[in-house]
Amino acid sequence: MTVLAVNPDDSRQGSIACVGMGITLGSHLTPLARSHIETADVVFAALSDHLVELWLRRLNAEVRSLQPYYRPGKSRMKTYREWVELMMTEVRANKRVCAVFYGHPGIFAWSPHKVIEVARAEGYRAHMEPGISAEDCLYADLGIDPGRVGCQHLEASQPLFFERQLDTTSQVILWQLGVVGDRSLGRFLTPDAYRELLTERLCEDYPSDHEVIVYRAPTLPIDGPYIQRMVLRDLPRAEFTGHETLVLPPLHALKPNARMRARLDALDAIHGAGAGSATPA
């Protein structure tokens, strides 16, 4: 293996890298994210499994868990703002900071985006490294290719809080089922009645016997994915731990766009269609 070295920068300036730990312990951490972790002065951690946090502590002894800032009944937005301030305090102290989040640090995570914005506004180096997300695992485990009919990803509460149009010709994927309908931001699992209300809303667009999938990606490499198929009306009786995602497969076939196809016919008549016809002017 080739090892390269850079001259250490004596004029220390604080920086932050937000990286993803991936979902499954030992399987998903990228070499670059690992390097950020191992070379940081301080590592903040918001992970999904205590065992993964224990693993992280093997990579860097200066790990500070962000978990203790959660409290039942306390708005999570307050917690997330506290996280940003904790991280920025170290950046301002000219530390090389790494913030580690499970999955991808930029997906369904407020504080990584925010801390990068704040750090840059104050003149510090800040960036994000992608990680393998639960969405990535879902595609692999359920055999879904988002390029085929498309995927509409929504936080599960949005169809309840807002007039969202569900695209029933695509895969509709709803995240954070465990806290669906919680406007207090102080709960970690809403009662089943909230998922009953979501089911009622979904039944406005889908028949109650439409087959849906409740999915959970494995955090430990000794586990497989949790995949439970059921009809939509049975959703409230599914097992929920707070980590689940709902997949609604397409109800309708894609409808051809006759108007645009006619326009494409006209363009093909001018420019040709097929190999060798796209010669630049």
Place this chain on the structure above:
Amino acid sequence: MRDTVELLEAIGRDATLRHASREELAKVLLAANASAGLRELASGGDSTTLTKELGLEHMHVEHTSQTGGHEGDGHDDHHHHHPDHDHDHGKDDKPAQRPDDGADTPPA
């Protein structure tokens, strides 16, 4: 007894073990002198013993607000966002005390 975290990392990065059957995994863990808790979890899914062995605690996984609903993080700061009052499209990025913030302070 082998270190549980090391064993899990080794399984996670090994193509022959990551998708091994429970029976195969049980044999490997026994041969590797894995802890009783890890062997129990790997074979039957019960984490009680492993939780005691390592003092494991439940982790919260919600890292974003679900009461937003608009693009842009300004709305994620709105705790009591109600569709009926959906007129405020302004940014609100400054941390501020909110009615539901509570007075509790996390440990340092």
